[in-house]
Amino acid sequence: MIHDFGIVWSERALLLSGFANxxxxxxxxxxxxxxxxxxxxxxxxxxxxxxxGAARVFVDGMRCVPFxxxxxxxxxxxxxxxxxxxxxxxxxxALIIYNxxxxxxxxxxxxVVQPREPIEAGxxxxxxxxxxxxxxxxxxxLLSAGPVLGNQMIQIVKDSAFxxxxxxxxxxxxxxxxxxxxxxxxxxxxxxxxxxxxxCLVIEAGVSSVGRVxxxxx
Amino acid sequence: MSGGDIAAIFQGAIVTVTLSLIGILIGLPIGLGLALLxxxxxxxxxxxxxLYVSVSRATPLVTLLLLLFFALPNIGxxxxxxxxxxxxxxxxxxxxxxxxxxxxxxxxxxxxYEAAQSVGMRAGLRFRRIVLPQIVRVSLPGLVNEMSMLIxxxxxxxxxxxxxxTRAAVRIGAQTYKPLPPFLVAIALYVPIVFVLVSLQRWIxxxxxxxxxxx
Numbered sequence: 219m220i221h222d223f224g225i226v227w228s229e230r231a232l233l234l235s236g237f238a239n240x241x242x243x244x245x246x247x248x249x250x251x252x253x254x255x256x257x258x259x260x261x262x263x264x265x266x267x268x269x270x271g272a273a274r275v276f277v278d279g280m281r282c283v284p285f286x287x288x289x290x291x292x293x294x295x296x297x298x299x300x301x302x303x304x305x306x307x308x309x310x311x312a313l314i315i316y317n318x319x320x321x322x323x324x325x326x327x328x329x330v331v332q333p334r335e336p337i338e339a340g341x342x343x344x345x346x347x348x349x350x351x352x353x354x355x356x357x358x359x360l361l362s363a364g365p366v367l368g369n370q371m372i373q374i375v376k377d378s379a380f381x382x383x384x385x386x387x388x389x390x391x392x393x394x395x396x397x398x399x400x401x402x403x404x405x406x407x408x409x410x411x412x413x414x415x416x417x418c419l420v421i422e423a424g425v426s427s428v429g430r431v432x433x434x435x436x
Numbered sequence: 437m438s439g440g441d442i443a444a445i446f447q448g449a450i451v452t453v454t455l456s457l458i459g460i461l462i463g464l465p466i467g468l469g470l471a472l473l474x475x476x477x478x479x480x481x482x483x484x485x486x487l488y489v490s491v492s493r494a495t496p497l498v499t500l501l502l503l504l505f506f507a508l509p510n511i512g513x514x515x516x517x518x519x520x521x522x523x524x525x526x527x528x529x530x531x532x533x534x535x536x537x538x539x540x541x542x543x544x545x546x547x548x549y550e551a552a553q554s555v556g557m558r559a560g561l562r563f564r565r566i567v568l569p570q571i572v573r574v575s576l577p578g579l580v581n582e583m584s585m586l587i588x589x590x591x592x593x594x595x596x597x598x599x600x601x602t603r604a605a606v607r608i609g610a611q612t613y614k615p616l617p618p619f620l621v622a623i624a625l626y627v628p629i630v631f632v633l634v635s636l637q638r639w640i641x642x643x644x645x646x647x648x649x650x651x
Binding site for chain 1: 490491496500502503510511584587588589590594595615616619626631634
């Protein structure tokens with residue numbers, strides 16, 4: 219058993235590059251998905267039926283489809299329409315599109331329970347709609363939705379493991395190739411599990427420090 | 437895409453639904469058991485459960501499944517793809533269910549529990565008559581949410597060769613060189629299944645909110 223972990227240690231470069239790829243994929247798609255979510259949320263809350271309806275269909279659609287199916291559609295399905303991406307672009311695009319819907323829904327949930335007074339005060343001060351959203355509505359939303367957004371980031375990390383199936387060299391992929399090269403399944407995958415765990419603990423620590431900032435601002 | 441291909445994707449739907457149901461039905465009570473171990477603060481076990489939940493919640497289903505499927509035979513436990521799939525689903529979902537049950541237990545009003553104690557109810561009766569009915573109600577939206585998450589994670593089972601909806605669709609796409617039609621059939625199967633659960637969750641939440649306002 220110790221010997222098996224020795225083999226994994228000797229392949230640490232491969233494992234660490236997989237870990238780095240997972241971290242980069244997750245961080246990049248979390249940031250972009252959150253930004254897109256911030257744009258999508260006002261659309262969900264829009265007074266225009268057409269806008270809010272279209273946003274609702276997109277968000278509910280994404281919430282009803284498994285992530286891997288979306289990744290497959292982007293990677294294998296779109297080329298038959300003449301749109302061809304490599305596996306990295308497909309994986310990243312799928313992660314971003316999919317999670318933007320979840321981010322938007324989370325922010326909408328937090329918006330609904332926000333106190334009305336600051337928003338009405340902002341309207342009374344003559345803030346334009348965009349400025350109102352950016353300066354008055356969004357900051358407390360992000361702070362109060364912090365823990366749920368953190369959970370979604372952990373979900374992104376876990377979704378990124380699916381991308382091993384379209385051969386993106388992320389952490390699970392690295393563990394798989396170490397296991398198939400040396401036949402050390404337990405050592406290879408348990409190391410990957412603990413690396414995922416570490417990544418999620420870092421996210422949780424980040425979220426709780428954001429929570430402390432939110433607490434201090436209140 | 438022929439009629440036989442569509443039938444093959446429906447076959448996959450039966451696999452997806454059956455495995456999800458088995459995972460849910462086994463995962464629910466195990467999650468409750470784990471939550472009770474933590475709630476009762478059983479000396480060593482509570483710590484182990486906390487660690488188990490923390491690690492499992494962070495582990496992607498694909499990785500967990502590969503670990504079980506390749507490592508169990510290595511230590512002399514033979515596993516079929518299906519049993520590895522069920523085991524992985526149960527481990528994954530029970531950790532999430534444990535957190536849902538645990539937060540319901542943590543918010544359970546202590547005075548009711550003490551009242552039950554003072555009228556002389558034994559521990560088993562207390563739990564069954566006083567605690568369980570109320571925490572079920574509080575946990576329900578979270579548990580239903582976890583069920584839809586579980587179904588959305590099932591395509592991971594394909595890595596060990598379980599042919600679910602997604603796998604069947606991919607296979608047909610590869611055979612016919614037209615991947616989009618089978619994917620659309622797959623979407624048409626997933627959306628109603630998950631949408632029923634998402635709507636159920638919303639309906640429960642709305643009903644509970646209405647009950648709270650009325651009270």
